[in-house]
Amino acid sequence: xxxxxxxxxxxxxxxxxxxxxxxxxxxxxxxxxxxxxxxxxxxxxxxxxxxxxxxxxxxxxxxxxxxxxxxxxxxxxxxxxxxxxxxxxxxxxxxxxxxxxxxxxxxxxxxxxxxxxxxxxxxxxxxxxxxxxxxxxxxxxxxxxxxxxxxxxxxxxxxxxxxxxxxxxxxxxxxxxxxxxxxxxxxxxxxxxxxxxxxxxxxxxxxxxxxxxxxxxxxxxxxxxxxxxxxxxxxxxxxxxxxxxxxxxxxxxxxxxxxxxxxxxxxxxxxxxxxxxxxxxxxxxxxxxxxxxxxxxxxxxxxxxxxxxxxxxxxxxxxxxxxxxxxxxxxxxxxxxxxxxxxxxxxxxxxxxxxxxxxxxxxxxxxxxxxxxxxxxxxxxxxxxxxxxxxxxxxxxxxxxxxxxxxxxxxxxxxxxxxxxxxxxxxxxxxxxxxxxxxxxxxxxxxxxxxxxxxxxxxxxxxxxxxxxxxxxxxxxxxxxxxxxxxxxxxxxxxxxxxxxxxxxxxxxxxxxxxxxxxxxxxxxxxxxxxxxxxxxxxxxxxxxxxxxxxxxxxxxxxxxxxxxxxxxxxxxxxxxx
Amino acid sequence: xxxxxxxxxxxxxxxxxxxxxxxxxxxxxxxxxxxxxxxxxxxxxxxxxxxxxxxxxxxxxxxxxxxxxxxxxxxxxxxxxxxxxxxxxxxxxxxxxxxxxxxxxxxxxxxxxxxxxxxxxxxxxxxxxxxxxxxxxxxxxxxxxxxxxxxxxxxxxxxxxxxxx
Numbered sequence: 001x002x003x004x005x006x007x008x009x010x011x012x013x014x015x016x017x018x019x020x021x022x023x024x025x026x027x028x029x030x031x032x033x034x035x036x037x038x039x040x041x042x043x044x045x046x047x048x049x050x051x052x053x054x055x056x057x058x059x060x061x062x063x064x065x066x067x068x069x070x071x072x073x074x075x076x077x078x079x080x081x082x083x084x085x086x087x088x089x090x091x092x093x094x095x096x097x098x099x100x101x102x103x104x105x106x107x108x109x110x111x112x113x114x115x116x117x118x119x120x121x122x123x124x125x126x127x128x129x130x131x132x133x134x135x136x137x138x139x140x141x142x143x144x145x146x147x148x149x150x151x152x153x154x155x156x157x158x159x160x161x162x163x164x165x166x167x168x169x170x171x172x173x174x175x176x177x178x179x180x181x182x183x184x185x186x187x188x189x190x191x192x193x194x195x196x197x198x199x200x201x202x203x204x205x206x207x208x209x210x211x212x213x214x215x216x217x218x219x220x221x222x223x224x225x226x227x228x229x230x231x232x233x234x235x236x237x238x239x240x241x242x243x244x245x246x247x248x249x250x251x252x253x254x255x256x257x258x259x260x261x262x263x264x265x266x267x268x269x270x271x272x273x274x275x276x277x278x279x280x281x282x283x284x285x286x287x288x289x290x291x292x293x294x295x296x297x298x299x300x301x302x303x304x305x306x307x308x309x310x311x312x313x314x315x316x317x318x319x320x321x322x323x324x325x326x327x328x329x330x331x332x333x334x335x336x337x338x339x340x341x342x343x344x345x346x347x348x349x350x351x352x353x354x355x356x357x358x359x360x361x362x363x364x365x366x367x368x369x370x371x372x373x374x375x376x377x378x379x380x381x382x383x384x385x386x387x388x389x390x391x392x393x394x395x396x397x398x399x400x401x402x403x404x405x406x407x408x409x410x411x412x413x414x415x416x417x418x419x420x421x422x423x424x425x426x427x428x429x430x431x432x433x434x435x436x437x438x439x440x441x442x443x444x445x446x447x448x449x450x451x452x453x454x455x456x457x458x459x460x461x462x463x464x465x466x467x468x469x470x471x472x473x474x475x476x477x478x479x480x481x482x483x484x485x486x487x488x489x490x491x492x493x494x495x496x497x498x499x500x501x502x503x504x505x506x507x508x509x510x511x512x513x514x515x516x517x518x519x520x521x522x523x524x525x526x527x528x529x530x531x532x533x534x535x536x537x538x539x540x541x542x543x544x545x546x547x548x549x550x551x552x553x554x555x556x557x558x559x560x561x562x563x564x565x566x567x568x569x570x571x572x573x574x575x576x577x578x
Numbered sequence: 579x580x581x582x583x584x585x586x587x588x589x590x591x592x593x594x595x596x597x598x599x600x601x602x603x604x605x606x607x608x609x610x611x612x613x614x615x616x617x618x619x620x621x622x623x624x625x626x627x628x629x630x631x632x633x634x635x636x637x638x639x640x641x642x643x644x645x646x647x648x649x650x651x652x653x654x655x656x657x658x659x660x661x662x663x664x665x666x667x668x669x670x671x672x673x674x675x676x677x678x679x680x681x682x683x684x685x686x687x688x689x690x691x692x693x694x695x696x697x698x699x700x701x702x703x704x705x706x707x708x709x710x711x712x713x714x715x716x717x718x719x720x721x722x723x724x725x726x727x728x729x730x731x732x733x734x735x736x737x738x739x740x741x742x743x
Contacts, residue, residue, distance in 0.1 A: 163641030168650045179646035180583050180628055180657075187643075578632045578642060 006072040021052055021063035025076055026518060032076050033085065033114055035200050036149035037064035039517045041158040047149055048088050049114065052076045060084060086118040094125035096201075097144035104381075105202035108510045111147060112201075131175065135183030137362065138191045138355035138506070139204055143175055146203035151513075152176065152195035159499050161474035162305070164189045176203075188308040188577045190473065192301035192497045193355035193506020200513060206355050206506075210382045216347040216375065217260040223339070224347040226256055227265035227327050227406070231353035231417035231502035232380050234528035238509040239384035240394040245524035247531060250399020255387045256351075257400065265406040267350065268413030268532075270327035271425070274298065275412060275542035276552070277320045277568050278422075279429040280560035282492055286463065291315050293468070293483065293490040296422050298322040300360035301497025301506075303572065305473045310480055311574035319569040321373075323416060324350050324357055325366050327406070328373030329567045334555045335406065336369070343369040349376045351383050353417070353505035356497065368567040379507030408547045411533025411540035418526040419471035419501035420447040420454060423494035427458060427467070429543045434461040442540050448530075450500050450522045453479060455490075466490045472499035503529065583657045585691075585698045588629045594622050598630070602637035611638060612648055616655060625656040658696045661703035663741045665689075666720040670709035677730065678717035682706060684731040685719075688738060702741070 002017045008025050015024045020043075025032050036047035045062035052063045055073035060081065075081070093115060100106050115122070133141040150167060153176060157163045164187040168177050178187045196204045216222050237246035256264045278296065285294055297303055297318040306313055321329065327350065332343040350357065360366065361374040378386070387394055401407065412428055415421030424444045431439055446456035447467065452475040458465045468490045470476050476495055482488040498505045500522025511521060533540055542548060556564045601618045605611040615638070619630050626649050628642075635642040649655045667673075667682045682704075686692055689702050696703040712718050715727025719737070726737055 157641070157644075163643055166641075166643040166647040168647055170651045179631070179642040578636055 004068050004070050004072075006068050006070070006074065008074045009076055015068060017068075019068050021054075021061070021066045021068055021074055022050060024068050025052075025063065025074075030076055031514065032063045033117075034064055034513050034517070035110060035114070035147060036151060037513060037517060038151045038154055038198060042149070042151050042154035044150060047092075047147065049085055051081060051084055053078055053081060082118065085114075086120060089115055089118055089120045090122075090124045092147050093120060093122050095127050095144065096122075096147075097142060098122055103145070103202040104205035104208070105145075105199075105510065108512075109202060110200035110512050113512075131177075133177070133183055134207065135185040136189060136191065136207075137185070137359045138193055138207055139184075139196050140207055141177075141184065142203055142205070143177070144203075145201045146176055147201055148174055148176065149200060150176070151198040151200065152204055155194040155198055159472045159474055160190065160192060160194055160305075160497070161309075161477040162188065162190055162192075165195065188575065190301045190304040190308065190497060191356040191359045191506075192473070194498060195506075196355065197504070197506050197508055197510070198513070198516070206379055206381060207358065208378075208382050208385075209358065209376045210378050210386050212376050213349055213378060213386070216349070219347075221345060222347040223262050223341050223345055224260070224349065225263040225265055225331055225335075226261045226349040226351060227267045227270070227324075228252060228256075228351040229267045229324070229353055229417060229502060230271070230414045230421075230529055230532075231505060231508075231525065232351050232383065234417065234503055234525040235353055235380045235508050236384060238511070239381065242395075244511070244515075244519065244521060245526075245528045247528040248394075249532075250401070251394060251397040252383075253402055254397045254400040255390070255392050255394060256383075258392060258397075259386060259390050261349070263403045263405070265327065265331075266402040266409050266413075267323050267327055268409030268416060269402075269406050269545070269547055270323040270330070271298075271413035271416040271422075272410050272542035272545040272548045273326045273330070273551075273568065274320055274323045274416075274422075275425050275429050276548060276559040277326075277564060278318050279426050279433065279542075281318055281320060282426065282430055283433060284560065286460070286465075286491070293493045294318055296426075296494045296496075297570075298416065298422055299496045299498075299502075300354070300356040300363075302473060302476060302495040304356065304359070304575070305476060305497060306495075307572055307575040308577055309477065311576075313480065314572045314574065317572055319571070321366065321568050321570045322357075322360060323413075324352065324360065324377070325373050325570065326568050328361070328366075329368035330406070330551065332369035332371065332373060333567055334551055337555075343371060347376075348374045349378065350374055351380065352377050353380050353502045353507045354498075355379060355506045357507075363570070364573070365570040380509055381507060384509065404547075406547060408539070408545060410542050410545050411537045412542045413545070414529050414532035417502040417529050418448075419450065419496055419499075419522075420444075420469045420494065421501065421529070422496075423447045423467055423469045423492070425542055426492070426494075428541050431458070431460060432541065432543065442535075447494075450520060450526070452499060465492065468493045470494065471496040471501050473497050475499075500526070584625075584627055584659070584696070586627075586659050586696055586700060588627050590623060590629060595633070597622050598633055599637070602634065606638055612640070612645065616645070616649060620655060623659075625659045627657065627659075656694065658694055658703065659700065661696045661701050663702050663721055664705070665702060665738075666705045666707045666710075668708065668710050668712075668716070668718045668720075669706045670713070672709070672713035673717040676717040680731045681717055681719060681729070681734060684734045685738075688734060 045065040050063040051060040053075040233249040237248040357377045412425035454469040503525035
């Protein structure tokens with residue numbers, strides 16, 4: 001490709017033709033502020049914060065969309081630009097609800113950061129225009145904090161192929177919302193919360209449930225247990241200024257104990273049960289000749305997507321509960337029985353990188369003991385807040401282990417939090433069960449990596465097994481349309497709603513646009529989980545997990561058997577789009 | 579899905595639906611089909627309620643929000659039917675300085691609707707318009723084809739009394 005030479009702030013730089021000013025400046029280590037820009041899906045030049053001066057140009061241009069050209073001379077930080085950005089910010093905050101003291105996004109808010117940098121006068125044009133939608137179980141939209149950057153609209157449409165939000169009306173009256181301004185919970189929203197993960201202000205925020213958890217901990221009659229999804233240990237450190245991709249499992253366990261949970265368990269342990277059940281289901285389908293492809297069912301966002309957009313494929317969804325729900329089910333049945341606690345006196349909490357999990361606990365047939373399997377779900381962000389509220393100095397905490405009764409997990413259970421991980425974990429167990437001998441190599445490299453659609457073919461006891469691994473529901477749509485048209489055929493498809501899987505889930509710690517645009521969060525966080533499954537790890541297969549063996553032997557019986565089915569499987573409902 | 583934008587129940591006929599379906603069929607593979615379809619649909623129904631927008635969204639395999647976003651962006655599209663009597667108040671500069679705003683508010687109170695809406699009995703709709711080219715008569719109110727000029731808020735009750743059935 002042709003290269004272009006130009007000068008930015010007097011520094012020479014050479015970049016490929018077509019590069020934006022923003023990217024060229026980044027190459028020189030020059031940071032141009034952005035608000036609305038989201039790489040690949042939202043390069044719209046709308047917010048005007050990234051304006052730069054181009055020598056000879058009539059007016060300033062938006063760096064996020066303006067391509068470089070030969071001999072260009074650019075200034076990114078003149079007094080004129082600083083004034084322009086300041087004015088833009090003052091107009092943006094003119095109709096903004098200023099509850100920055102307690103706003104969920106406070107201190108991580110990109111608007112707040114810039115307003116501080118540019119010494120913005122928040123009262124200059126003040127005129128509030130509020131509308132709050134808290135109808136959905138996972139998020140709250142407060143449009144008085146919205147800056148109309150449309151990042152939420154872009155991820156919903158392009159990454160997720162859902163499109164339940166968009167810009168309504170025009171000019172000053174423009175509002176992001178759903179059709180006919182209907183509440184979000186009336187829409188085919190899949191609750192993935194990818195919109196919350198990219199919102200640069202507090203216009204979209206997670207619906208917090210931490211107060212319920214504090215109440216339960218304070219109640220002496222409740223036995224409060226908690227378990228953490230694999231991805232949480234790969235994300236939580238970011239809330240305490242650790243580098244992205246640091247595994248903080250040990251400190252997280254210590255923190256949870258000191259917060260007052262009676263037991264600290266691990267969701268990857270439950271993931272090992274999921275593999276036993278899902279693997280058994282796959283083997284049964286292979287014997288019965290279908291229905292294929294079998295879709296995984298761990299991701300509640302994906303499940304809801306399938307229910308709304310492809311209800312004709314519900315028989316293809318594995319009937320297995322997600323690891324979260326298997327954990328809850330076993331807590332209120334097996335564990336409660338063993339410990340002599342009434343299921344009603346148990347309070348079961350999970351920590352998730354995912355806000356759709358808050359919806360999952362309210363679904364039908366997620367009540368093994370006749371009461372909901374779980375009582376509360378908190379996200380990584382809520383856990384970080386609770387740790388701060390406890391007064392713990394996170395970085396000074398010692399490392400502790402999960403409680404062993406439900407805290408031993410295989411490497412396979414850990415990689416559940418990454419796209420490809422569920423598939424790889426399933427393949428390990430199913431291969432060994434079908435062939436009856438140990439695998440020589442445990443890595444299934446074809447299904448690893450951050451690509452949105454991955455395909456592979458494996459030999460399973462002489463039979464071909466065609467698999468696909470899909471993350472982001474827009475990719476799920478592509479794959480299902482290919483299956484519909486007959487262009488593709490698979491036996492087994494791992495589906496995750498969020499691009500990159502749970503490590504990039506909607507409940508993840510907020511990373512500003514600038515980090516997101518120039519860093520692959522998915523890959524960095526995934527590494528932390530693959531380290532839990534390193535070749536020298538003793539336990540890397542779900543079916544070798546001693547906790548799994550013990551609970552099947554003493555309580556559940558056979559994987560896929562009657563009792564396992566009763567406790568660990570669920571059902572789905574047909575939903576509509578319009 | 580409940581319609582939250584109009585007080586008037588949808589009264590589309592099978593004939594109207596067939597006409598719209600034909601239009602969708604003819605346009606759905608064209609790039610940029612949404613605008614002409616919305617214009618066509620408004621010609622057929624007179625307005626674009628949720629029922630009509632849903633048919634278009636389904637026909638184009640697009641999210642309803644994408645349709646609604648376009649409908650609310652352009653002032654030519656209406657979410658409410660027009661009444662038997664279409665009342666328009668000119669809020670252009672000349673009329674506005676002659677208290678057309680007050681006349682508009684008086685009409686909103688009298689009819690019990692906001693600008694852009696239609697009364698539940700389908701008799702009256704109220705809209706603000708820009709210059710009708712009769713600034714010499716400012717302020718100007720139109721009821722269908724009838725023009726009323728040089729009036730004040732106090733004349734409204736009498737004018738509207740002529741349009742009862």
